[in-house]
Amino acid sequence: MNIQLLGGAREVGRSAVLVNNSLLLDFGMLTGNPPQFPVETPKPDAVVVSHGHLDHVGTIPALLSGNNRPPIHWTPPTYELALTLARDTLKLHGGTYNCPFTENDVKRVTEVSKTHGYRETFEAAGHEITFYNAGHIPGSAHVLIDDGDTRLLYTGDFHTDDQRLVTGTTARPDADVVICESTYSDVEHEDRVNVEEQFAQSVNTTLWEGGTVVVPAFAIGRTQEMLLICDEYDIPCYVDGMGKQVTEMLRQYPEFVRDADALRRAKSHARFVTGRDGQRKRITDQKAAIITTSGMLSGGPAMTYIPEIRSNPVNKITMTGYQVEGTPGRDLIESGSAEIDGRVMPVSAQVEQYDFSAHADRDGLLNFLESYRDTTVLVNHGDRCEQFATELQEAGIEATAPEIGSVQTI
Ligand SMILES: [Zn+2]
Numbered sequence: 001m002n003i004q005l006l007g008g009a010r011e012v013g014r015s016a017v018l019v020n021n022s023l024l025l026d027f028g029m030l031t032g033n034p035p036q037f038p039v040e041t042p043k044p045d046a047v048v049v050s051h052g053h054l055d056h057v058g059t060i061p062a063l064l065s066g067n068n069r070p071p072i073h074w075t076p077p078t079y080e081l082a083l084t085l086a087r088d089t090l091k092l093h094g095g096t097y098n099c100p101f102t103e104n105d106v107k108r109v110t111e112v113s114k115t116h117g118y119r120e121t122f123e124a125a126g127h128e129i130t131f132y133n134a135g136h137i138p139g140s141a142h143v144l145i146d147d148g149d150t151r152l153l154y155t156g157d158f159h160t161d162d163q164r165l166v167t168g169t170t171a172r173p174d175a176d177v178v179i180c181e182s183t184y185s186d187v188e189h190e191d192r193v194n195v196e197e198q199f200a201q202s203v204n205t206t207l208w209e210g211g212t213v214v215v216p217a218f219a220i221g222r223t224q225e226m227l228l229i230c231d232e233y234d235i236p237c238y239v240d241g242m243g244k245q246v247t248e249m250l251r252q253y254p255e256f257v258r259d260a261d262a263l264r265r266a267k268s269h270a271r272f273v274t275g276r277d278g279q280r281k282r283i284t285d286q287k288a289a290i291i292t293t294s295g296m297l298s299g300g301p302a303m304t305y306i307p308e309i310r311s312n313p314v315n316k317i318t319m320t321g322y323q324v325e326g327t328p329g330r331d332l333i334e335s336g337s338a339e340i341d342g343r344v345m346p347v348s349a350q351v352e353q354y355d356f357s358a359h360a361d362r363d364g365l366l367n368f369l370e371s372y373r374d375t376t377v378l379v380n381h382g383d384r385c386e387q388f389a390t391e392l393q394e395a396g397i398e399a400t401a402p403e404i405g406s407v408q409t410i
Contacts, residue, residue, distance in 0.1 A: 001020060001152060001409070002020055003019055003179070003378070004021075004405065004408070005378075005404055006040050007038035007039060007404065008028065011383070012382060012383060013029070013055045014059070017179060018042050019145060020147055021042075023044060023125040024042060024063070025049075025143060025145075028056045029054050029059050029089070030055060032326075035093070041063065043063075046070050046124035047060070048072075048073045049072065050142075050143055051081075051157060052080070052140075053137065053157065054085050057078070057086075058086075058089065060082055061105035062100040065102070069108065070112065071113075071124065072112050072114065073114045073116060075115060075139040077137075077253050079109075080252075084242070084246065086101070087106065089101075092299075118131050118132055126147070127145050127147050134155065134156050135158055136166070138256040140158070144175065150410055151173075151174060151175045152178075153175035153372075153375075155179065157181050157183065158360055159357070163358060164225055164228040164259075165228060166257060166258050176376070180365070181380060182385055184360065184361045184362065184365070185384060185391075188361050189355055192356075195355055199354050200235060202352060203289050206314065207235070207287045210287060212286060214290050214306060216294065216296070216318075217291050218294075219241060219242035222295060223291055224246070225358075227239060227247065227270050228266045230269065236287070238271045238273050238290045238291065239272055240272075240273040240280070241293030241294070241301050242300070243292070270291070280301060280308075281308055295329070297328035307345060313348045316350040317350070318354060319351070320356050321356060321357070323353070369392065369397060377398065378400060380401070386401045
């Protein structure tokens with residue numbers, strides 16, 4: 001088997017792995033200004049996608065330009081999320097160099113899509129493929145690829161602990177090679193229950209004091225996790241941005257969430273913001289949490305909420321995810337001010353950050369890889385892939401961190 005990382009090697013973003021020159025795993029986009037894409041656009045015989053985050057599916061429609069029509073295999077939620085993200089990219093960047101596909105390419109995605117559940121083996125480009133729950137977001141999969149000689153396990157992004165929205169991964173299928181993500185290879189997450197309790201207490205304190213809390217959250221996964229937490233702790237909340245339609249969509253796929261009834265209750269507990277008739281400005285006076293995109297304050301309805309609530313020190317902004325360097329969310333945490341919609345704004349409202357990660361931490365990664373002691377491990381999807389590979393070697397695991405574009409023959 002030969003394996004070529006076309007993106008996501010020693011970096012987070014634009015994940016893409018070409019197997020045996022014929023099967024492509026993921027084809028993502030690295031958000032930024034400008035966005036970046038995998039180093040090559042191959043013409044694979046088939047495509048298999050691990051999950052519906054932009055850095056794994058963001059460039060998929062570009063594979064369908066011209067006469068290329070490879071089938072694309074994924075779980076049903078991943079398919080829906082890929083379409084949602086592609087349409088959003090068209091809206092933001094359509095017709096510019098920052099959008100590598102057209103509206104027609106996006107329409108073709110529907111024609112070539114093949115959906116599969118977990119543990120249903122199927123064939124793609126002459127390989128036997130099986131998905132296993134990866135515990136990251138609804139529909140996320142570990143992908144097992146068997147070419148007849150070698151079994152490759154592509155972990156995609158995964159979490160070993162349960163979240164409210166999805167259960168952690170438990171599958172450890174036999175493999176000869178593992179491509180393993182390493183986003184949090186030097187982080188130990190605090191116990192999730194403690195994080196939730198601290199968050200709930202902090203939000204409730206602000207509401208008792210008469211303030212409003214803006215909760216920036218990624219649309220996919222995090223928004224729904226925050227809705228479930230607000231319902232559990234009886235925090236009055238609004239939800240706004242792309243997370244609303246993702247929540248609606250996930251209700252169609254109860255088998256891909258941990259507790260479909262809990263998600264239904266959380267959805268009816270929250271008030272969905274339409275944004276009509278100045279509703280956004282009005283609700284910034286309410287004693288409530290407002291869960292909204294974007295998670296790093298780089299767009300979305302947060303652009304309306306933050307300027308409205310920022311001057312009052314009783315109000316609060318609670319970041320719920322990792323903030324990439326150079327984003328307004330990161331600036332806000334580090335300096336107390338952020339460029340919102342082109343204007344630098346000092347913020348008097350309180351700013352807090354919570355670790356609601358959907359990735360395995362260092363212990364989770366090591367526990368997972370304990371099942372693959374005798375396999376070759378290729379470390380990807382991280383800011384310190386080479387260091388983590390060295391640490392694995394020191395622990396007796398055969399590990400490397402391939403460079404972008406290089407070909408590994410296993
Ligand atoms: Zn992801």
